[in-house]
Amino acid sequence: MPQNPVTLSDELLTWYDVHARRMPWRVPPQDRKAGHVPDPYRVWLSEVMLQQTTVVTVKDYFERFTTRWPTVADLAAARDADVMGEWAGLGYYARARNLLKCARQVVAEHEGCFPADHAALLKLPGIGPYTAAAISSIAFDLPHAVLDGNVERVMARLHDIHTPLPEAKPELMAEAARLTPPKRPGDYAQAVMDLGATICTPKSPACGICPWRDPCVARAQGTAQELPKKTPKKAKPTRHGIVYLGVRDDGAWLLETRPEKGLLGGMLGWPGSDWVDVKEDVPDTDPPATADWQKLPAEVRHTFTHFHLTLTIYGARMGNDAKADRGAFLPRPEFRPSDLPTVMRKAFDLASGEI
Secondary structure (H helix, E strand, O other), rough: OOOOOOHHHHHHHHHHHHHHOOOOOOOOOHHHHOOOOOOOHHHHHHHHOOOOHHHHHHHHHHHHHHHOOOOOHHHHOOOHHHHHHHHOOOOHHHHHHHHHHHHHHEEEEEOOOOOOOOHHHHOOOOHHHHHHHHHHHHHHOOEEEEEEHHHHHHHHHHHHOOOOOOHHHHHHHHHHHHHHOOOOOHHHHHHHHHHHHHHHOOOOOOOOHHOOOOOOOHHHHHHHHOOOEEOOOOOOOOEEEEEEEEOOOOOOOOEOOOOOOOOOOEEEEEEEEOEOOOHHHHOOOOOOOOOOOHHHHEEEEOOOOEEEEEEEEEEEEEEEOOEEEEOEEHHHOOOOOOHHOOHHEEEEHOOOOOO
16 A cells, blocks of 8 residues: 555655646746746636647647637637637537637626636536546645546556556546645646656656655556556447538638537538448438539548548539539638648648649
8 A cells, every 4th residue: 555645745746846847828836836826717728628639739729729818708709710710620629619618608607717616617518527626726726636547547556456447437536536635736736647647657657767656556566567457449430421622713612610519510611421330321412512523532531539530522623603502612811721620621631732
């Protein structure tokens, strides 16, 4: 059994004071000790962006968002299309829709200030148990345990827990909560996440320089490399569909905004068919405009969380008087390929030299 929780948390905080990662949304431990308080808006925004996304990827998006919308009130007042465009490429687009809903609810119901209350945070759109705990601890210094993938790995190794994920989550959460200190819980939450990200890594953990080297049971047992264990995932199915990429002679592209509900909801995209499990069952979908549509030689291949996707591309060039039966022509100066979600950007990259 690892040593006293107070000793463990003190050791980790001492390590964090020296080795804390520099993040654009983070208040360094020295500044926090000097009285600088984290901005809950920046903490919330970073945590939403970091879901299923790496720190390296998020940094640029975070900087753009906070430059364009420096407060939650600014974000709440933004146009949906502008926010979705800035989000393009981060994936998991329901996060962006909930981002706007949450910002607007904070402004409407909490006078533009995130509530310093865990239960109230859980009532906001897009904020689940992990995000509520992260905001509570990091922004408001309340002793709520965080449990992301890094913390799961640290807890599993520290206590040599072999129960596979996701079944192990309650056990891992109990250990994470036991170690969360009443003093400096915000710094502790970031410290344990940093430990998992930089030292207790999935492969080749740097046990020799870990502040929890001595009390780590898995290191002593020689099992650290195999933890945490995970229940084998089922193979991802492949789905199929069609997209139509049409451009007028004046450079305007034929695009549509996808329905609010469903995958890529509210995002800009190319008209096309529904996505189905069997290629031969792709539904007959009328092209979005009258034109000489040609099947292009390349297919889009993209992987989502739960399935792979293959899209057949049809392209057409049309006169300036072309009329859209579905979607609308977006003038070339207003079209930014970077506003497209990744799968739609792949289609553009494949088709733009062929049409």
